[in-house]
Amino acid sequence: MNNDTNRGSIRPEQFQKIDRSNYVFERIERKRLTAWQDIRYRLVSNKLAMTGFYIMCVVLLFAIFAPMISPHDHFTNDLPNANQAPSWQHLFGTDDLGRDMFERTWKGAQISLFVGFAAALIDLIIGIIYGGIMGYYGGKVDEAMNRFAEIIYAIPHLLVTILLLVVMEPSLTTIIVAMSITGWINMAWIVRGQIMQLKNQEYALASKALGAGAMRIIFRHLIPNAMGPILVTLTLTVPSAIFTEAFLSFLGLGVQSPVASWGTMINDGVKSMTLYPWRLMFPALFLSLMMFAFNVFGDGLRDAFDPKLKK
Amino acid sequence: MIRYILKKFVIMLVSLFFLVTTTFVLMNAIPGSPLQSEKATSEAVQKNLEAYYGLDKPMIEQYGIYLKNLVQGDLGISMKKKFQAVDKIIKESFPYSLKLGIASVITSIVVGCLLGILAAMHHRKFIDNFAMVIAVIGLSIPSLVMAPLLQYSLAVKIRAFEVAGLNGPLDYVLPTIALSAASIAFIARLIRSTMIEVLNSDFIKTAKAKGLAGHWIVWRHALRNSMLPVVTFLGYLTAGVITGSVVIEKIFAIPGLGKFFVQSVSDRDYPLIMGITIFYAVLLMVCRFLADIAYVLVDPRMRAGGKGK
Numbered sequence: 001m002n003n004d005t006n007r008g009s010i011r012p013e014q015f016q017k018i019d020r021s022n023y024v025f026e027r028i029e030r031k032r033l034t035a036w037q038d039i040r041y042r043l044v045s046n047k048l049a050m051t052g053f054y055i056m057c058v059v060l061l062f063a064i065f066a067p068m069i070s071p072h073d074h075f076t077n078d079l080p081n082a083n084q085a086p087s088w089q090h091l092f093g094t095d096d097l098g099r100d101m102f103e104r105t106w107k108g109a110q111i112s113l114f115v116g117f118a119a120a121l122i123d124l125i126i127g128i129i130y131g132g133i134m135g136y137y138g139g140k141v142d143e144a145m146n147r148f149a150e151i152i153y154a155i156p157h158l159l160v161t162i163l164l165l166v167v168m169e170p171s172l173t174t175i176i177v178a179m180s181i182t183g184w185i186n187m188a189w190i191v192r193g194q195i196m197q198l199k200n201q202e203y204a205l206a207s208k209a210l211g212a213g214a215m216r217i218i219f220r221h222l223i224p225n226a227m228g229p230i231l232v233t234l235t236l237t238v239p240s241a242i243f244t245e246a247f248l249s250f251l252g253l254g255v256q257s258p259v260a261s262w263g264t265m266i267n268d269g270v271k272s273m274t275l276y277p278w279r280l281m282f283p284a285l286f287l288s289l290m291m292f293a294f295n296v297f298g299d300g301l302r303d304a305f306d307p308k309l310k311k
Numbered sequence: 312m313i314r315y316i317l318k319k320f321v322i323m324l325v326s327l328f329f330l331v332t333t334t335f336v337l338m339n340a341i342p343g344s345p346l347q348s349e350k351a352t353s354e355a356v357q358k359n360l361e362a363y364y365g366l367d368k369p370m371i372e373q374y375g376i377y378l379k380n381l382v383q384g385d386l387g388i389s390m391k392k393k394f395q396a397v398d399k400i401i402k403e404s405f406p407y408s409l410k411l412g413i414a415s416v417i418t419s420i421v422v423g424c425l426l427g428i429l430a431a432m433h434h435r436k437f438i439d440n441f442a443m444v445i446a447v448i449g450l451s452i453p454s455l456v457m458a459p460l461l462q463y464s465l466a467v468k469i470r471a472f473e474v475a476g477l478n479g480p481l482d483y484v485l486p487t488i489a490l491s492a493a494s495i496a497f498i499a500r501l502i503r504s505t506m507i508e509v510l511n512s513d514f515i516k517t518a519k520a521k522g523l524a525g526h527w528i529v530w531r532h533a534l535r536n537s538m539l540p541v542v543t544f545l546g547y548l549t550a551g552v553i554t555g556s557v558v559i560e561k562i563f564a565i566p567g568l569g570k571f572f573v574q575s576v577s578d579r580d581y582p583l584i585m586g587i588t589i590f591y592a593v594l595l596m597v598c599r600f601l602a603d604i605a606y607v608l609v610d611p612r613m614r615a616g617g618k619g620k
Contacts, residue, residue: 151329154323155329156554159588166581251577252576266459
């Protein structure tokens with residue numbers, strides 16, 4: 001005190017006490033969000049991902065409703081009107097049998113999307129069960145199941161799919177089955193990693209202590225908490241399944257005429273692209289657009305789930 | 312480390328055996344004999360043909376012979392291609408695929424790395440966004456769209472390149488671009504994300520503090536550490552190139568293995584399908600195995616510990 005007064009220029013009376021009764025310490029400026037709200041917020045504010053989302057929605061709507069409204073159908077041949085350029089009558093032109101390309105493109109979209117979603121769903125179911133058991137039990141069970149998965153995984157999956165399709169009757173079901181035989185492994189490993197991380201957390205232990213069975217703990221407690229990476233993997237499985245289906249159709253192993261997926265139509269279109277480019281253009285455009293949409297949306301989803309990327 | 316490599320090797324062998332057996336079972340599960348044709352053949356001719364292909368023996372014995380031949384590199388005889396040996400077909404057509412494959416693997420790595428590095432160095436700036444949009448587009452356009460698109464625009468419309476074939480060095484340009492587009496995009500994204508992480512790490516800050524030039528930091532310090540995931544990706548890159556080549560060779564009419572594979576599938580030429588499948592599988596598995604080894608060699612943590620996956 002004495003020292004202060006000795007300075008002369010500043011005296012104790014000149015100090016003023018600040019009124020801090022209305023002052024909030026450690027105020028949280030950011031809006032408080034739950035984990036899912038935060039993820040949704042970050043996803044919605046990602047413009048590229050939302051573009052992908054809207055493209056997906058539009059294509060999906062067209063795939064469902066366009067075939068209903070369109071005056072044409074995908075299988076009636078109309079040979080006098082074969083290979084017509086796009087016009088008001090046929091928005092996307094016609095193919096070599098005079099079938100309306102607009103109708104066929106959206107029918108193809110239905111098939112490609114169905115294959116994509118179905119394959120992803122099967123992968124999800126098998127992957128969650130296999131990966132869940134592998135991760136939860138650990139030890140010898142994990143070791144054995146993991147070896148099996150590794151062995152299957154080491155076989156190039158497209159080759160197995162092709163082999164199976166050569167042997168089986170080609171149909172939508174066989175394509176999906178053939179794709180799922182090797183497709184689930186990735187998902188299983190993702191789930192396994194998640195479960196291994198989560199299974200020793202307090203809530204899982206608490207549930208165990210209360211006498212819950214393994215299945216209940218895995219499916220009621222662990223899987224819901226591992227939903228983030230699972231969802232991301234799922235979103236990125238769909239485009240790869242669509243691509244595989246297109247690839248198989250391109251080899252002539254896909255769905256059979258008169259039904260056509262995008263891959264079949266591209267295959268047909270390539271043969272005549274110098275004369276009738278629209279026969280290639282439309283299915284190719286929508287296949288790429290859909291792949292783009294899913295990839296971008298999947299990326300956005302992954303970023304939204306990644307807390308490290310929070311701004 | 313040796314244990315790790317050994318483990319991978321054993322898994323590879325088991326998988327191979329698994330695939331070979333599955334292939335054999337599947338091909339024998341097909342109803343009807345592959346020798347049946349629309350033309351009626353007499354009983355004696357049928358018997359002789361079956362004896363020629365060894366189809367009259369019991370299944371187990373056939374399997375034994377098949378395995379034995381396989382180990383010796385004998386993949387059987389094509390049923391549709393004027394009875395040529397499958398291994399001869401592979402031997403003749405594979406060099407085309409190999410040349411194209413090597414060209415596109417090199418292109419993917421070089422262009423992909425450059426794009427990724429550029430993006431990482433200009434993180435969250437225009438170049439970064441631009442490179443990543445290009446990468447996403449590259450990833451989204453499947454090879455079976457990319458190839459006809461390039462062919463149509465650059466060969467048919469502008470006539471800058473030959474439409475098909477693989478005769479001069481210029482003919483490699485279009486198929487290589489179409490084949491490597493997806494891998495370029497993948498590698499670019501991979502390099503970018505690891506590099507951003509590496510560039511923020513302490514040893515880079517030290518290098519900066521010492522006053523090293525920017526490009527030198529990237530080249531000497533950051534790139535080496537960012538290459539790890541690319542090495543793991545190499546095994547899968549070959550897989551992508553091989554499956555891609557099936558499409559590309561068909562579209563550009565290149566007489567490579569992929570074209571024969573497509574043909575064999577549409578002809579239902581079972582020995583040829585089987586032979587090429589096994590050949591592809593061995594190729595892919597060996598590539599992945601080498602990539603695994605390369606990973607161990609490159610990553611010092613793996614060398615020291617020798618544990619983990």
